[in-house]
Amino acid sequence: MSLSTPIVTDTLVSYPDGALVSSGTVLHVEPLPDGRAAVVLDRTAFHPVDPVWPDQPADQGTLTVAGVSHPVLDAVVGATDGTSLFVGDAPVRTGTDGWVFVVCHLVADATGIEPGSAAEIAVEPDGRRALSAGHTACHLASLALNESLAALWTKEVPRDGRGNPNFDQLAIEESRILPNGSLDTYRIGKSLRKKGFAAAELPGVLDEVTATANALLAGWVASSAPVAIARTGEGLGERRTWRCELPDAVVEFPCGGTHLTSLGELSGARVSLELETVDGALELRMRTTAS
Template identity: 55%
Template sequence: MTLPTADTRVTYPAGALVSTGTVLHVETVGDRVAVVLDETACHPVDAAWPDQPADQATIGFGDDGTEVTVLDCVVGATDGTELYLGDAVPVKKGTEGWAFLAVHLIAGDAMTAAGAIEGATARIEVDAATRHALSAGHTGCHLASLALNAALADDWRKEVVLDTLGAPDFDALACESSRIAPHASTDRYRIGKSLRRKGFDPAALDDLEALGARIRETLDGWLDSGATVRIDRDGDGLTDRRRWHCELPGGPAVLACGGTHAASLTEFSSIAVWLEREEVDGAVVLSMVSTVVPAG
């Protein structure tokens, strides 16, 4: 059994939906088979921050082109002795001596796995409609979080880290989870003692209707600009640094991000935002759901 020594090359940051690679490793995992390629267009879910789900895709092995469903695609890692998947990965991405991999999981029956042998050629084809919908949801998520930061900019009594547009970064300081869905996202923010000590005034969340109106006003202005979006990357490896870059009217917004995105805000007609506040274990928890309405 051989295990890869370099990160998977990924082409989804550039928008690729199809890729051809070489099978580097095949391993049975329960009732599934884990398949690692040297290159893939399939976006994997990352257990360390599972915001964007895996792409829906098929994989075909060899010359006959028979395609089977990729049941899941997850970030895995190996130190050369064992393959670890998802939340079983024991080290952080980029750890020296480790290769980080996009691992495709297919059904483990003999007919499905027959062509999955090391050295074989494999073709990945990603479902375009699902990718596009998740990309829209992810871009909408970033825009909504930046608009939330701007809407709360005057509600801090102390200086804190600023976001890419110069507003206090409420999103970075308070976000406890973020989940991307087709054309939508849900972010949860916890406002406890730590955030209060940093100077945030929880009273800012007393009037959610007014807060939502400020967020939507900012989003409407950004969408009217038709700003372009791109992914800048330091390399093609799975762990190479990637940045979401959007040319907003007030200046470029740049955020570290490993997901996929829309190419332009002209793809959206609007972004709807819903806010909900609740008390959990003595802390205020704010939920923000954003929904992207496609143009046309």
């Protein structure tokens, strides 16, 4: 739908810093074809799902306007080129120049929610904590997997922050953050074999790879290493980087999600691996559990 008043700046987001509540102003209310409405605020603590890389699901919580508390049914990244608002179906990646990116809070009934109204956001804390733990463990597990698979590479490929061949980056097909865990799917097809990954050897060493990854994870959790999100600005479209000071290296990678502030908040993290042949290609699934 076209915008009567253009939205000219990204939503300012505080969830990367761990915020659970925020106060803001309603900028726009977009009626959706399914009867729900998308509410855009100037600032929010609510983490939205990014349809381009939907790894971490949206927070759960409420949007309160004029004393009425509305459950937020979902939250998605929206984008506007100044004339129209795309709610979860933007034709560009989040952060693309020339576009403005906003958090769309989806409510069942927007009666009484008007542009200019003050709005309070409250995120359900237990759900957020479980997703933050799952996301932090997911990143650690990918680093542990890279090291555990390092011996299977026969050619030089890009390396991760700890100096291991970056299997995770080269093979990842889908990543899903779950409460206190994650499920990552890797595709080991022709192109990965051409890059030098000895896929035929993987089934025979899967148990050993799993044990190595779990030993690394245990050591990292015991180190209580600090975790932080660094960012270039508060806008939703700004680049954000996950950073963890592991005992042997500071590791960083791009990340739009939420995290713990220290590995000391975990008591453990473990992975299990399983291989399957899908459409002629090998798929490796890594299930990570954080406790």
